[in-house]
Amino acid sequence: MEQMQVKGKQKSWRYVMSLLLMAVAVIAGGQRVLAANAADAAVTQKKPKVYMEQTEVTMYPATTKTLKLHGASSKSKIKWSSSSKKTATVKSSGKVTAKARGTATITATYKSKEYTCTANVTYGTHKTSDGMKYKDTEGSFGHTGRWFKKSISGGKYYFTNTDGSAVYFKVTGSKYVNVNFVSKISAQTPYFAYSVDGGNMKRQLISNKKISVGNTKTHYVRLVIDAISENENRWGEAGVGIKSIKPVTSSGAVTAITPQNDTIAFYGDSITQGVRALNMALAPSGTSATHSYAWYCADKLNMVPYFAGYGGSGIAEAGCFNSLHNAISSFSMGRKASSYDADVIVFEHGTNDVHTYGDIFINEYKKALQMAHKAHPKAKVMVIIPFTQIHADEIRKAAAPYKKWCTVIETSSWRLSYTDGLHPNTSGAKTAGKNLAKTVAAKRKAS
Template structure:
């Protein structure tokens, strides 16, 4: 599935003619200036003209790890091509000198990757062309920030294989954003919750929404909607504690992004469904999205598979357009 409508925009990183969608920062890694992210689903968008290739360089930040992170490459409306980060070609070949839309997505990594303390995220040190033009583009619609855990990050969509079995580019968040021609801003980490820490040294959500890693403060990106899917990993905590934590978290998000609307998905395993219904009843400005009757299919009883992701995206898109109206998302 691909976006159908884009618009030109300004470059927002260290490379001319390139748009970085999601949470990225400039960081020197291995003595090289890079654009860096720890978030699966973070993407690069651009349009080429009068060139038949794109020069790329990604750093191998996990050289000693068993599983290599992967990126997904989309060119125009063609099926994706996946590469392990240490196997990305120096030149990405295009079919012709005609204009091409190129989208690169941080698609998969491993729970063993130390993204928080040891800079084992995705680092891009080169995106250039030898001739021709690069133009920064982005989806033409709203911006949606998805906050969650491994399900929202895109883990285990294809299979139970680290990195290769992940599909951040195909999970429910990606497909919902594409259906609405919206920017996909992903803030999600494996095993994380409101109170539980994630893998790779990642802290709980109240901290990771403010930081990209332990030393890099990251303001919440400008966004129109926030979609929250948290709680599946917090089941060891009491109802009272979690209800208090949800309210604090929603207040923090309103403070960080006062113009964004908050949309709360009940976790697919129905954790804290009753508590979220009480909170939504007491706070009518929150849009609660019920998920109890969604016939989701799973890879492992927890993580939606590709069919399940498609179903979730369809139901979530319907829920959002029903609540806000089709015209709200029109481009």
């Protein structure tokens, strides 16, 4: 009996062991199947011999990126094309140049097969070494200042009769850019000035349209109409226009950018205009908006200057343009000024009002202050006492009722250097700009 029980237990044990062995075999087999499936998946996921390394790229206008077709035995046999040349172009090397916001399909055709990459061209923001912050925008250039559309020489172009008006653009793929000007002038040839990537301003006549950006990489250009002769009839719309801005090479691209910095507006006379800032010549060769106190002040504050400086003008005197009231309200005799955003407004007037005194001067000055405040209610208004100290008391009286938003800038202690005893030279303009910027910064910080 006991022997039978022992034999029964042995059979049961053998049965359990056999089941365990079967289970292990099933699990092992399953793992082999999984491993085999994984190997098969790895084979199916392996990249083909020829493929586009990037199937989608994001770019900013006037930038480049080179695409590569991996595995192609001969690059010369690859044919590249773009579905939208207005958005992006591509060279035989696979180099893509972004031109305008949008989407383009870049196709590489190799041995009758097509390989594609989607190029998304979008807007971005960019900074330069002079503290300016730019944003991409439509067109070939952005602009600030007193520009308006004018029909001239058979076309309609952006045009200005004011020194200091500026345009901005970005260029890639070309060492040189041609700025094609149109003009309505009867006196001397005007000057323009430009900087590349926030560097020092370079100055040349508008008859010399070619400017250098250094190399074919992406660069940011700031171009300023630097000097128009005071002898021009600005009130009758004498001035300079921009016909086109184009790269010298066909593969290059020029696109528009606009500054995002705050704006400081300057309403003044020849001192704001920069007359005789360079030398004694009462002409464009001696005048420079980019060497005026206004330019140096704006540069110190990293602000965009809006110039409305005209030689000989004043509260009542017309000068080469017209009186301050008309400078605020009008671009010319028959054209109203367009609106713009100003964070700070500076008045530099009174030097030329040698025939207007007392209550007449005070009331006219008040009227100008009220006009500026109405147009820009949030802006801080700064009024400079003329460097000669003429009308100092009257200006203080005119500004007194508006202390909440108007500040008088005293200048008697500035110790400026001049070319002719009236107009600051470059050194004097830098000193005046630095002193004014210090006061403006303090007032803005306190608000």
